[in-house]
Amino acid sequence: MSNEAWLKEHHSQIEERDVKAALKSDKGDGAQLVSWTIVDFTQKGDNYATVVTSVEVTYTLKGKEGNVTYVVKICPLRGMGSMKALQVVFFQKETLIYKQIAPLLNETLAKHGLEPLSIPKFYYNSDERGRELIFLEDLRPRGFKMVDRKVGMDAKHSVLVIESLARFHGASLLLTENLSFEDLLEKYPVLKLDWHNFNEEAAEILGEMFEPCMQTTAELLQSVGEYCRAEKWLLESKGVIQEKLGRLLDTKDPYRVLCHGDCWNNNVLFRYDEEGNPVEVMLVDLQVSRVSSFATDLNYFLMTSLTGEVRQENEHLFLKAYTEKLASLMSSAGKKNNKKKTPFTFDEILGEYRRKHEYGLIFAVMIVFIIVAPREEIPDFHDMQEEDIPKVVEEMKEKSIKMIKTNPLFKSRFLATFDYMSDKGIF
Template sequence: MSSTKEEEHVFSCYEITEECVKEALEEDKGRSAKLLSWKTENFTKKGDNYMTVVKSLKVKYKSDQRENEKSYVTKTLGHNPMKAFRDITKMGFHKEAQFYSEVAPALNVQLTEVGQLPLRIPACYYTSLELKEEVIILEDLRSRGFQMYDRRKEMDVAHITLVLKELARLHASSFLLRSNDGYENLEEVYKFITVDWINLNDESIKFSRELFEGFIENAVAILNKVGKYKQAIDWLNKLKPNVHTKVEEQLMQKSPQFSVICHGDCWNNNTLFRYNDKGHPAEVVLLDLQLTRIASLATDLNYLTFTSLEGLDRRKNINSYLKTYYMTFQEILEAGGLKMPFTYEELLEEYKAKHVFGIMSALEIVPLVVGEASEVPDYGNISEGGTDSFVQKQRDNMLQMFEKNPLLRQRFLPIFEDIIDGDIS
């Protein structure tokens, strides 16, 4: 037996073992598959991942007297100098592993029983949550032609439509599940999914509060540099002292008709697309489920539209986009014999009511989206008590990017149009 390891991520605290590779292979190919050799390789770059160490796992095996090769994707839990970030990443890793092992199978049963396709997420072949042995082994979707979308580009109509439809399927499937005996209270069935990074413990609360306040300070610095954004600056300064409370309220306060299992982190970087012969997107897969939560479906919609769409497109076409989402949601519920719990007008109002979360998400994500690798802040190296210096470094990068990177101006300034036009209080 042979194994080869490429250079490990600087914060990786656990190496893949032969035993977990065997178990993943047997789960995928059956117990007759015999592992011959394996190796891990780096294939992501800075800016692609923030909470886990992601690698490619190349496996050679023997089955039916033939030698074969298969590629998988491994996710391991990284190690960060700051306790708050370590706690958050561990929480997220555990949530993702349990989503794959417990939640996704239950949701897929609901979908397939009403004649729908399973959720478009990677197949999961192995999970371990043992201390210092945390690992997830997933399908390598590149083998089916899926590829990352350019995170520096806003999604066009064809791409965002696929993502909205898949989000609707995810959200609606939890309504189907909730209609079953014993699943009426999903928070009790899946208690792990109610844990959230914004209020995990005292350290995470302090960390998230400092981040939110820092993102507002960075935005104000940019707007002051640009000028002509006094109304948005006043709104941000008014929000700053209570921003953590406001975001927490938007995530935690649930109206029954909108409460679903959310992706939590649905933006450009966490999607893969397969294209047809004409180069048009034909299918999407949702990735990175570390921030799944039970919350208003409008939090996912705000997160996606504020981080992954150009501002003018979002504002001009939001009715069309939300109607696409609504119709897909309705299709799934009707297949299961359920009535829609809300009207389209109520969906639109709920979407607008969660704009603070959308704006705060964009203040963090958009600079990451449009930045070059050298301009992307390294969450993996935040030191204990170093949130201020981290935010300051991001601010310095943003001010420099504003001079030389037209994408930042193009994507960042339209975030505040809803404030200026009075669409948000």
């Protein structure tokens, strides 16, 4: 199926009743729908787990005409067996976060006189089978946009993301004063489901995706030379990736928080001042949120979305920013009852960050190619079936081999991760 036909098929899932419901939620009962149009705005490489489009709406309210645009996320109609079912679970999880858990977190923050989370507004969802939709705030009119993923984030952008993660994590810690993580998982069991534990078939497919990538990465390192220990780690890890991910994600107190789960370049948007400085960030795409160590979010972000130089030179700055923002939020919340709420010291955060480095490495192996590759080189995941995996992986392997010889940006980003991990004693 062509990309155009595939998009048209998904666009057909959006119906006028959905648009009316989102408009009512946003503007109130008095808003009357005049017209609506679906307008795509994303490019290849921007989205992987869901279909993202927008709906431009004209409406009347109190005798005046107005216009508004909503970002609409659509659960893919096709997929690979259990992975298709897992896609639906992830969609349900994102709906749960926006519709129920985020309001709980924001109510908790408001109770302590603190600002709400930096996430888009939720307006409406359809959970009808085969027609799962989420209508969200369009952040573009407020000036939010994505950073060029090929360039990598600088320190200013990265600190904003890290501080926003600290607030997200801290809000969940405040919530546990009245609702423990055990209670949260019991109340919302979909939060327990993840890549590695959904079912045996999904775990096998996960292995089929990760193992060849790790094999290819080992071969790339062999072609470069001087990375024998990293090659050995990759080859030893590729057959036990599900177990390794499960161990890294299975975190108990005191380091458990509600994690974003997929915080990388494509899932953060920035607003800028007149001089072009980033001044605000929004976290988007919450479909793999989970209860785990805060350090999984930090490693995932820092190992995938920055160049090695920026990460290496600013690591202390980044972890200090996280420590101080989390401590500030918890301390401010504790002022009403004269309790000091600083959950972790800098050294504790650094130690946990180091213990989860393998998690960041695993996803860097998967993502760096996608980040740096030209759009035309990125595989089409939107209609991929299980039987397509070997072919797609082989294509990525051939392109990676070519890129490490011809693309200095890819080579430096790729090798910097292994240089860093070697320096920290991971291999």
